[in-house]
Amino acid sequence: MNLPIDITYSCQSVGENSERPDMSGVDKDGREIVLCEMKFYAGLTSNQPNAYLDRLIKENGKALIYQIFRVMDLKRG
Numbered sequence: 001m002n003l004p005i006d007i008t009y010s011c012q013s014v015g016e017n018s019e020r021p022d023m024s025g026v027d028k029d030g031r032e033i034v035l036c037e038m039k040f041y042a043g044l045t046s047n048q049p050n051a052y053l054d055r056l057i058k059e060n061g062k063a064l065i066y067q068i069f070r071v072m073d074l075k076r077g
Helices: 047-058
Strands: 007-010 021-028 032-040 063-069
Touching: 032 047, 047 063
Parallel strands: 032 063
Antiparallel strands: 007 021, 021 032
8 A cells, every 4th residue: 555655644533424533644635545543442333444434435545544452451469
């Protein structure tokens, strides 16, 4: 996948259907081409993947990135 070098990123950009990815990237022509969702201790809602994909398709987007972090609690003993 080839992404342009000059992408402008913003946080919590709300879409037409009130979807709100954690981060989105816009190319020099103003097209939203990257959406990112980071999760800590939680999974995706049923709406997130579909709404984000629809949003990218509308803009001819390139990438949908999900990062799910799982952290185990460690006990010292």
